[in-house]
Amino acid sequence: MRSKKSVVHSDPKILGGIPIFVGTRVPVKNLIDYLEVGDSLDVFLRAFPAVSREQAIAALEIAKEALAADAHSAG
Secondary structure, X not given: OOOHHHHEEOXXXXXXXXXXXXXXXXXXXXXXXXXXOOOOHHHHHHHOOXXXXXXXXXXXXXXXXXXXXXXXXXX
């Protein structure tokens, strides 16, 4: 898996610091929004061709790990 640093970037000078996919101006939140309304990963990737499938999957894995870590720390 790629490191978080190579997938997601946040810089106050780019979109006010919103986390984006590295090498793009596409907010990671856009991926979550697409999936939340039932769109597939392929639909998201067609809408945002600057994001690679590998980046999108890595971002989802990062989110999964963060949620799992948070769930374990709450117990």
